[in-house]
Amino acid sequence: MAAAALVELVGITRHFAGVHALKGVDLAVGAGEVVALVGHNGAGKSVLVQILSGVFAPTGGEIRVAGRPVTFASPADARRYGIETIYQTLALADNLDAPANFFLGRELRRAFGFLDKKRMSSEAARALSDLNPNFIDIERPVRQMSGGQRQAIAIARAIHFDVKLLVMDEPTAALGPHETAQVGELIARLRSQGIGILLISHDVRDVMRLADRIVVLKNGEVVGEVRPADSSEDEVVDLIIRGRRLPSGSAA
Amino acid sequence: MNAGLFRDTLIRLSLRTPLLPLLVAASFVDGFWSTGNLRTLAESVSVDGIIVIGMTVVMIAGGFDLAVGSVLAMGGVVAVLLLPHGLVASALGAAAAGAAAGLLSGTLVTRLRINPFIATLAVMVMVRGGILAYTDTRPVVGLEDAFLALGGGRPLPYAFLIMLAIAVAAHVLLSERPWGRHVYAVGADERAAAMAGLRVTRIKMQCYALSGVLAALAGMLLAARLGTGSPIIGEATPLTAAAAALIGGASLRGGEGSIPGAVAGLLFVGCLVNVMNLLGVPSYYQRMVIGAMLFALVVTDGVLLRLRRR
Numbered sequence: 001m002a003a004a005a006l007v008e009l010v011g012i013t014r015h016f017a018g019v020h021a022l023k024g025v026d027l028a029v030g031a032g033e034v035v036a037l038v039g040h041n042g043a044g045k046s047v048l049v050q051i052l053s054g055v056f057a058p059t060g061g062e063i064r065v066a067g068r069p070v071t072f073a074s075p076a077d078a079r080r081y082g083i084e085t086i087y088q089t090l091a092l093a094d095n096l097d098a099p100a101n102f103f104l105g106r107e108l109r110r111a112f113g114f115l116d117k118k119r120m121s122s123e124a125a126r127a128l129s130d131l132n133p134n135f136i137d138i139e140r141p142v143r144q145m146s147g148g149q150r151q152a153i154a155i156a157r158a159i160h161f162d163v164k165l166l167v168m169d170e171p172t173a174a175l176g177p178h179e180t181a182q183v184g185e186l187i188a189r190l191r192s193q194g195i196g197i198l199l200i201s202h203d204v205r206d207v208m209r210l211a212d213r214i215v216v217l218k219n220g221e222v223v224g225e226v227r228p229a230d231s232s233e234d235e236v237v238d239l240i241i242r243g244r245r246l247p248s249g250s251a252a
Numbered sequence: 253m254n255a256g257l258f259r260d261t262l263i264r265l266s267l268r269t270p271l272l273p274l275l276v277a278a279s280f281v282d283g284f285w286s287t288g289n290l291r292t293l294a295e296s297v298s299v300d301g302i303i304v305i306g307m308t309v310v311m312i313a314g315g316f317d318l319a320v321g322s323v324l325a326m327g328g329v330v331a332v333l334l335l336p337h338g339l340v341a342s343a344l345g346a347a348a349a350g351a352a353a354g355l356l357s358g359t360l361v362t363r364l365r366i367n368p369f370i371a372t373l374a375v376m377v378m379v380r381g382g383i384l385a386y387t388d389t390r391p392v393v394g395l396e397d398a399f400l401a402l403g404g405g406r407p408l409p410y411a412f413l414i415m416l417a418i419a420v421a422a423h424v425l426l427s428e429r430p431w432g433r434h435v436y437a438v439g440a441d442e443r444a445a446a447m448a449g450l451r452v453t454r455i456k457m458q459c460y461a462l463s464g465v466l467a468a469l470a471g472m473l474l475a476a477r478l479g480t481g482s483p484i485i486g487e488a489t490p491l492t493a494a495a496a497a498l499i500g501g502a503s504l505r506g507g508e509g510s511i512p513g514a515v516a517g518l519l520f521v522g523c524l525v526n527v528m529n530l531l532g533v534p535s536y537y538q539r540m541v542i543g544a545m546l547f548a549l550v551v552t553d554g555v556l557l558r559l560r561r562r
Binding site: 054085089107 | 428429430433434436437439440441443444445446447448449450451507508
């Protein structure tokens with residue numbers, strides 16, 4: 001990549017009470033690029049996600065946005081730089097309705113700071129029906145909604161507010177084949193709009209299909225990086241398990 | 253609010269809060285509808301009401317405030333002690349003391365991650381000990397005219413009007429401002445709220461501070477009515493406040509409850525106590541009744557949770 005990457009992690013480390021969860025990770029995502037991050041449970045994927053989204057601060061290393069070093073004191077900071085995260089848990093407030101969750105933390109206001117409920121409802125309804133045309137009755141607690149509807153809310157709110165980098169943590173883990181295909185279409189669409197995507201997954205087949213580049217994380221380190229075009233599923237699996245490539249048949 | 257929603261709210265409140273049946277039953281008690289008794293009722297629910305509003309906000313945020321009773325007493329004492337500097341200084345002083353107690357509770361709960369019941373129990377005992385020591389367990393007397401006038405008011409006590417004004421303000425804050433949304437979100441799922449970019453610690457601190465300020469102001473109004481700031485009052489206040497908030501739809505799990513509900517719950521508890529007074533039920537038995545009711549509410553809360561999880 002010649003130009004500065006959209007978002008770049010340089011030498012990121014993170015310790016938890018003596019445990020080295022990340023040991024100097026370099027990772028960059030460019031505009032309109034889909035980068036997949038794969039690895040076993042405990043490889044450090046979710047710590048990396050939470051560093052990118054501002055939940056944790058790194059112990060060492062640097063986060064750069066458009067080439068400039070930044071620090072995130074909270075998830076709100078990361079959002080301000082256009083980094084949006086769809087968490088595996090979705091991070092919805094179960095007692096609030098869809099519009100309230102959609103605008104949580106960035107509510108639309110009328111004069112004197114009062115909530116503009118009407119405009120929030122109509123904007124959320126429009127954004128949600130874009131993703132899921134069958135999504136009706138959005139004004140009830142999301143606790144009462146289906147898994148697909150809940151995910152639609154989490155996705156819709158992540159892409160609505162001028163997103164530059166979208167971090168998707170296991171977006172297809174809880175989905176059926178039809179919904180998985182929809183997520184694939186969505187990724188393609190966002191990519192064509194120049195949005196960078198960091199896709200965290202353990203499903204190698206999915207990742208081979210969706211990503212431009214696959215970064216393999218093991219024990220808190222990047223152990224390899226491959227392009228699906230000139231690689232195979234087996235090679236990626238081998239990297240995940242053993243931390244190195246197959247001794248033979250590797251094109252690189 | 254449209255008429256349908258208003259009706260639904262009314263129905264829901266009367267299902268959860270059997271206020272109407274109680275009022276009907278109360279009608280058979282001699283003297284319930286007398287002007288004197290209604291005034292007594294209004295006086296008793298206004299002080300407790302201001303406290304219940306704060307308690308409800310804390311409970312929506314997923315917390316609890318056991319310190320409201322001692323902060324009530326502290327507010328009265330501080331207000332009386334500051335009376336020589338004027339009514340405004342007295343109110344500001346009481347509010348500041350209440351805010352300090354609330355911020356201490358909030359700090360224990362958020363930064364030190366102590367269970368809200370234990371944290372506010374500690375603050376409750378500390379505040380009570382402090383005012384008992386400072387006053388040498390004796391009430392402080394405040395006989396300024398303006399102060400005593402604040403404790404009066406005709407036909408409705410000023411305290412009652414102040415309570416209603418605070419209730420309306422708190423309701424607007426919770427339902428029409430972003431802050432209120434955030435309080436509900438924090439109460440439902442702190443982690444999710446933090447991931448959505450909300451400042452969870454700050455919001456919870458604000459809730460506890462609000463509860464402290466309201467409890468202290470309630471203490472000032474009570475002291476104005478009695479003409480003294482007593483260091484020993486408010487022992488049963490956390491009990492009453494929690495019962496009223498729970499009847500009104502709040503939950504120990506957080507994320508639920510409303511001010512109109514809490515006010516209805518408070519009217520229910522207030523009427524119940526009032527009727528027991530009229531019938532001559534001794535006050536210790538009254539506490540047993542309120543305690544048993546609280547017990548039943550907590551059990552119901554737990555059963556509802558289990559049903560919902562299924």
